Amino acid sequence: MKGLLRGVILLGVMAGGAYAGLRVWPIGDTPSRITLEGDARRGAYLARASGCVACHTDTAADGPALAGGAPLDTPFGSFAPPNITPDFAHGIGGWSKDDLARALREGISPEGAPYYPAFPFEFYAGFSDQDIADLWAALASVPPVAETRAESDVAFPFSIRAGLKPWRATALREAETAPVLGRSEEWNRGRELVDGAAHCGACHTGRGLLGGLDARPFGGNDDLPGGSAAPSIRADDLREEGWTASALAYALETGITPSGDVFGGSMAEVVEQGTSFLDEADRRAIATYLLDATLAPKASDALAQLR
Structure with a gap:
């Protein structure tokens, strides 16, 4: 009985020590002061x-x-x-x-x-x-x-x-949003928005047991808050569903899909409160990036990389 009590006390001490250690574990960097006018x-x-x-x-x-x-x-x-x-x-x-x-x-x-x-x-x-x-x-x-x-x-x-x-x-x-050499200004602007501010991957990428984003971006997520789901927005899947850059840019403005249907759930809110306020150039940039960024490499490209 005494041995069990000592074990419980020891576990309690270890747990307390671990918690105290976590509390003092430093995170983040010391920010530089922002003096710019907005x-x-x-x-x-x-x-x-x-x-x-x-x-x-x-x-x-x-x-x-x-x-x-x-x-x-x-x-x-x-x-x-x-x-x-x-x-x-x-x-x-x-x-x-x-x-x-x-x-x-x-x-x-x-x-x-x-x-x-x-x-x-x-x-x-x-x-x-x-x-x-x-x-x-x-x-x-x-x-x-x-x-x-x-x-x-x-x-x-x-x-x-x-x-x-x-x-x-x-x-x-x-997220990685820095411009990529060799890509157009429009494509890079789309990357900046999709992978940065617009955080499309937050909903359209699955998450692991601990809530971290999956390694495969934009592959869809069947476990969104409230029990809703977000489809894959990988380039191949979008093209297979009939999406073009013009259609996607239009949908981000109006919520209307190529089939004449409308976005529902959280995506309807994203359009109503977010993307519909963007200018046409930015909506087109988002569409251009999404319809290209995750395309599967061609076999010829893969062979060229091996040479």
Whole structure:
């Protein structure tokens, strides 16, 4: 009996030590101070492209803009997009540009706590200082809303935020959005949007047991929040379904597919609150990139690489 008691005490001490170690485990980089002035108009455009409005506004309940979105139900719990209006008590009125930069690029709160990957910060890592300044200016122009519309409800042990630190070390993958030499300006702009701000892979890529993105991008996801699904948007699959660059760009504006059907579920919201506000050149760039980026290599190309 004493041996069992000692074992329980030892396990408790080890667990406590591990938890304490996780809490002090440093994450992120020391951010450089952002002193640039922002352009609120450009920031509003980036906010639309990045899904800020769609996610942080409860449109179904006719909620105020950016005052908090509808909860996202996942296997790990329910995540409520927070109020990001400039209200000091309920929003981000007490933040600085540097706080916003750290949240978007690194997924770390002003207090140093890691954010859950329900917030797709991994796709925003490439935002420039000017992008951050512009977004900050846009968010500062929104009327403050003194309310919290919902609270996250995350199940144990996922509710222990310190546990996200080893997850970040093993599963977190930052998006690659830098221009590729030899590709057109349009293709590279599409890459910047699809793999960055628009974070298409957050929904259209499957996730593993711990929530990390699968190695095969854009292959579809049958386990989205709320039990919905997102189809494959790999180039071969899109072409097989009859998509062309013109049709895809038009669908991103109107929600109407080549068959005359309309997008439903979360994609309808993405169009209504996001891509329909983009200019035609950006919608065309997204379509151009998606219909080319994931094409399977031709046999002749593969043979050429072996030579």
